[in-house]
Amino acid sequence: MKYSFKIFSVFGIPIELHISFLALILLIYIIALFNFVPSINLLTAVLITLIFATVVLHELSHSYFARRYGIKIERIVLLPIGGVSEMEELPKDPAQELRISLAGPVANLVIAAISFVVLIILRPYLSIVLLGALYYFIVVNLLLGLFNLLPAFPMDGGRILRAFLAERMSFIKATKQAATIGKQFAIVMAIVGVFFNFILILIAIFVYVGADSEYKSVVVSTLLGDDMVKDIMTTDVNTLSPENTIEDTLRTMFSEKHMGYPVMDSGTLVGIITFEDISKVPEDERDKPIGDVMSTELITSDPNEGLVQTIEKLNKNRIGRVPVLKDGKLVGIVSKTDITNTLQKRELKLD
Ligand SMILES: [Zn+2]
Structure with missing residues (x-):
């Protein structure tokens, strides 16, 4: 995850803090130390830190079981909304997933139970304020455990x-x-x-x-899961040249019903032109060559790329298609529509 810093490792798993989380903790301590908000004092700040520590324990419990089943944990990232364990893959065996998933909420419930025992034992010796904090800590852990069990x-x-x-x-x-x-x-x-x-x-x-x-x-x-770009890509690709006018391209798009074309210049892919690029051009400028308006920032794919990765690429870059290159040569094109159609066919087979 971007903007996160490693603070320490447990069982070889890096624990990272996201910058927004770090800022929040700092803010709470600054408010507490300078008494900006009367209800937030140092005890509140320590309490909040402890609660975040239990979030780490929750995530570590998931990770501990996941590792026992041979699943690699990349890292644990702490965000203000909670923790995220980045696992390499999902467990395939339901019995394993069950234990890994149960481990987190159980950790919170165990912490609540232990803290409750501590509360009972220390009750005569602690001030009302400390008892209140401990009580609050128990409630938060109970809620965290139960909420995660929804x-x-x-x-x-x-x-x-x-x-x-x-x-x-x-x-x-x-x-x-x-x-x-x-x-x-x-x-x-x-x-x-x-x-x-x-x-x-x-x-x-x-x-x-x-x-x-x-x-x-x-x-x-x-x-x-197992499909690659080469399995579904269109290999018979219609291409355009940078000298083609916008007007002509628009006509080609309507007659062939494609919304995007790779643009080739003497055998090399130089850009991609889409209906979206063209629709931004005012009508009286449509005699211009498409070389002027095409996108030259090329996002391409490889025939052996997994389709799941291609979907991510399309979504991340908000594009509808990617040209497929092999050794720098255009060998095909794959579009969102191609992938959606494949998905629908597979889904129909399921029911
Ligand atoms: Zn969890």
Whole structure:
């Protein structure tokens, strides 16, 4: 992740702080030290730090089990909204996913239980303020544990539910069902939120969106996991020359029904022209050559590139197609439409 700094490693797993997280912690301490906000004192700041430390423990528990099953953990990144364990791959075995996902919330519940025992033992010796802080710490850990057990992606509970279902059906069907359950759950939560608490509605939106995107990414990686660009690319590519006028290109686009073309100059790919590039040109300037308006910042693909990577490339750069090059020579083109069509065919086979 960009803008994050390594602070230390545990079991060889780097723990990184995102810059926004670092800024937040610093801000809390500055407010506490200079007494800018009466309710935030040094004890509050230490308490918040401790709560973040439990987020690290939550993530480390996931990582510990993941590593036991041979899954490599790239790193753990801490964001103000919580932690993210960047795993190299998802566990294929549902029983393993179940344990890895359970480990995090269980860690919070165990911390809450231990702190509760500490609270009971130390009660006679601590001041009211310290007891209050400890009590708050226990409640936060209980909530973190229980919240993560909600049966909806992207919470751990969603993964637990999927793992449970995947014992009985294919991984992808299990994901589909788990995502559906998660979304229904979010809707119920939003309705409850309308009557009781506005924050529930916000959480419900977060859950709904999370469930949907998790499902989509699993569908894509499961259905296209082994496919490469060369399997679906169009090899018979129509190209244009930089000297072609915008007017002519527009006509070609309408007659051939393609929205983008690679532009070649004496056998070399020099740019790509899309309908979007052209639509920005005023009508009285359409006698200009496309060489003037094409994009020359080329994003290309390789015949052996995995389709999942190509989708990421298309989405990240907000483009509809990529020319495919082999040893610098244009060998094909692959578009979002090609990939969507392949996906739809595969999905139909599933049901
Ligand atoms: Zn977790």
